[in-house]
Amino acid sequence: xxxxxxxxxxxxxxxxxxxxxxxxxxxxxxxxxxxxxxxxxxxxxxxxxxxxxxxxxxxxxxxxxxxxxxxxxxxxxxxxxxxxxxxxxxxxxxxxxxxxxxxxxxxxxxxxxxxxxxxxxxxxxxxxxxxxxxxxxxxxxxxxxxxxxxxxxxxxxxxxxxxxxxxxxxxxxxxxxxxxxxxxxxxxxxxxxxxxxxxxxxxxxxxxxxxxxxxxxxxxxxxxxxxxxxxxxxxxxxxxxxxxxx
Numbered sequence: 560x561x562x563x564x565x566x567x568x569x570x571x572x573x574x575x576x577x578x579x580x581x582x583x584x585x586x587x588x589x590x591x592x593x594x595x596x597x598x599x600x601x602x603x604x605x606x607x608x609x610x611x612x613x614x615x616x617x618x619x620x621x622x623x624x625x626x627x628x629x630x631x632x633x634x635x636x637x638x639x640x641x642x643x644x645x646x647x648x649x650x651x652x653x654x655x656x657x658x659x660x661x662x663x664x665x666x667x668x669x670x671x672x673x674x675x676x677x678x679x680x681x682x683x684x685x686x687x688x689x690x691x692x693x694x695x696x697x698x699x700x701x702x703x704x705x706x707x708x709x710x711x712x713x714x715x716x717x718x719x720x721x722x723x724x725x726x727x728x729x730x731x732x733x734x735x736x737x738x739x740x741x742x743x744x745x746x747x748x749x750x751x752x753x754x755x756x757x758x759x760x761x762x763x764x765x766x767x768x769x770x771x772x773x774x775x776x777x778x779x780x781x782x783x784x785x786x787x788x789x790x791x792x793x794x795x796x797x798x799x800x801x802x803x804x805x
Contacts (some may be wrong), residue, residue: 613618619679633737676749720773727769734762
C-alpha cells in the first residue's frame with residue numbers, strides 16, 4: 560500500500576516506511592497523520608510468503624523462522640501492545656500518550672534497522688536505516704521527569720495497579736522479549752547497537768509510567784514480600800497478598 564504526505568510517496572508496511580515520515584517526533588504532538596491513497600490501490604496480500612520465506616529490506620529472502628523475523632515480530636507485538644496502552648490512557652487523558660505515540664514511530668525505525676542486516680546490505684541501504692543515540696537520551700530524560708513525581712522505590716512491586724498500569728506492564732514484558740530477540744543480531748554485528756540500547760531503556764520507561772499511571776488512577780502498588788509461612792512475621796491479607804506484620 561502506498562501513502563502520500565504532501566508531495567512525497569512512501570511505501571507503507573516496508574522497512575523503508577520511516578518513522579520520520581509519519582511522526583514529527585514532538586512529545587507535544589496532538590495530531591495523528593492521516594494517509595491518503597496514492598494512485599491505484601494494491602492488494603494487501605502478495606502470496607510471496609506462502610512457502611515460509613519473506614524478504615528483507617536488502618532484497619534477501621530468509622525463512623520466517625529466522626532470528627531477524629523473530630526480532631521484527633517481537634517489535635511489532637510491542638508496538639501493538641503500546642497501541643492498546645494508548646487507547647486506554649487516552650480515555651483518562653494521561654499526559655504521556657504523545658510520548659507513547661512517538662515511541663511507536665521510533666520502533667518502526669528499529670524495525671527498519673533490524674530488517675537491514677549488515678551482511679547483505681549495501682551502503683545505500685545502511686544510510687537509510689541509521690539510528691540515533693539521541694532517542695535513548697530522550698527516554699532517559701522522560702524517565703527522570705516522571706520519577707520526580709513518584710514515591711521512592713524501596714521494594715519490588717508486582718505488575719498491577721489498575722487496567723492501564725497493568726497494560727503498560729505487559730508492554731514492558733514484551734519489550735524485554737524484543738530486547739532478547741535483538742541482542743543476537745547486535746552481537747553478530749548485523750544490527751545497529753544503538754537499537755538495543757533504546758529497547759533496553761524503553762523497558763525502564765515503561766516501568767516508570769506504569770507506576771505513574773497507577774498513581775494518576777488512584778491505584779495502590781502491590782509490594783512483593785516473600786510468602787514465608789514458617790515465620791510469624793507474615794500473614795495473608797484479605798486480597799490474598801502476604802504482608803509483613805509491622
